[in-house]
Amino acid sequence: MKKRNGYLLILGLIGLICAISVILLPKVSEPKEFVTVDKDIAIKPDYTGITIPLNIAPLNFVVLEPGREYFVKIHSVNGKPINIPGNRNKIIIPLRKWKTLLEANRGEKLFFEIYINNGQWKKYRLIENYIAEENIDSFIAYRRIEPVCSVWGQIGIYQRNLENFSESLIVHGKTFANDCVNCHSFAGNNPETMLIGIRSSKYGGSAICVRNGSIEKIDSIFGYTALHPSGRLIAYAFIKVRQFFHSTGMEIRDVVDLDSTIAYYNLSSKTIKTAPNVSEKNRLETYPAWTPDGKYLYFCSAPIPWQDRNKLPPEHYEQVKYVLRRISYDVETDQWGQPETVLSADKTGLSILEPRVSPDGRFLLFCMCNYGCFPVYQPSSDLYLMDLKTGDYRKLAINSEYSESWHSWSSNSRWIAFSSKRRGGLFTRTYISFVDEQGNVHKPFIMPQKDPEFYDSFLETYSVPELITGPVRVDYKAIGRVVRSVEGIKIDIPYTTATPVAGSEKLHPRHNERE
Secondary structure, three states, X not given: OHHHHHHHHHHHHHHHHXXXXXHHOOOOOOOOOOEEOOOOOOEEOOOOOOEEOOOOOOOOEEEOOOOOEEEEEEEOOOOOOEEXXXXXXXXXXXXXXXXXXXXXXXXXXXXXXXXXXXXXXXXXXXXXXXXXXXXXXXXXXXXXXXXXXOOOOOOEEEEEEOOOOOEEEEEXXXXXXXXXXXXXXXXXXXXXXXXXXXXXXXXXXXXXXXXOOEEEEEOOOOOOEEEOOOOOEXXXXXXXXXXXXXXXXXXXXXXXXXXXXXXXXXXXXXXXXXXXXXXXXXXXXXXXXXXXXXXXXXXXXXXXXXXXXXXXXXXXXXXXXXXXXXXXXXXXXXXXXXXXXXXXXXXXXXXXXXXXXXXXXXXXXEEEEOOOOOHHHOOOOEEEEEEOOOOOEEXXXXXXXXXXXXXXXOOOOOEEEEEEOOOOOOOOEEEEEEEOOOOOEOOOEEOOOOOOOHHHHOOOEEEEEEEEXXXXXXXXXXXXXXXXXXXXXXXXXXXXXXXXXXXXXXXXXXXXXXX
């Protein structure tokens, strides 16, 4: 007993000493004596001059200026500033203090003051950002994939909580023989309804449909998919896509659609049909996208300039330019209208791809590149925005010299997430931009990471970022079990490489792309 009481006494003394030490420590405060340096200071990532969501995770950064000591003060109009001292140039912002500061300053400016000591304190120009009044959807889903060209490897679809740094797995190829997890899509921004493409040499090609916690396996490969807002059907592309290589250039990889068509799957009747007036045998059709009211389907279409639909690369592949079209649809009667051209490649001189309509129905975001169907492999690919009220469109100022592609809208139409290769041209990273009510798109910023040097050593690409309002709650192991199961929804599909006749309910599952 005496021995035990002795231990308790020692622990008590240690605790008292620690408490006294904390009390006696000088409070951290910004330097009082310093020299003002009239120049901008570089930080990495480039979190300068940006508009950020009210609910975004801390923008941790590295100061790209040598020093023995650093002091960073983050502040706004309201609330206590965040003071971060230290002898390292890596600035880690406390999550709780960051959240408190942002919540107190909705719609206000956010300032970063940076001091560096190299024998004398120097204060650099103020970094000024802006806190938007609108939140971004709290989660984002994306595919992580190794930058390889010819084999399937460790491919998974993950989800990230944008309000902090937590990441979790939705599905991974390791649960079914390390095969390919392909494109993913949602019904709007709803995490309860999701479609995942699977290509497995062991378990076959399929589409996994997740709805309200249940998981179905459809024994057919779906290409680029668009779930109808009603939740009744899925429009998608049957594509015979192939990869080939150039001998020189900024990007040596290339992709071509040898054949493609738009089809749709009815979730109730479990049947596949093609849309009349869309599935033309002499044209390529891909990238379907519904309007928020479900009354129109946008898609991309191009004439087929080659006779041999198996030759790789085909003749005149570099001349293929897709136009932007749309067609009306009535979900109650299952009736389609006549297709109309929204924007012609003859007018733009470029190939128009990946249309996505904002949830408020006001704007259309899309890519354009020199030719072809796969903008992620085209350094010429840039983002454009069309005002659907006027039909006017413009190239966005947020583009870089490298490829911009794979974009999605937030549920409130105020934010976009997109893939960009602007950090050197090799890896796609996810960027976020604010879009105001007039359609002005603000300077993008890279998705924040807890370690601000994370992207310097992370050797995977982020592909197809989809903003969603909450987490996907289905366990990835459960999805793997469904993929491996022999019990799938059987669809009568003959194996033919010809584009099916319009109105046909029999189609062939085509090979789909990887990145």
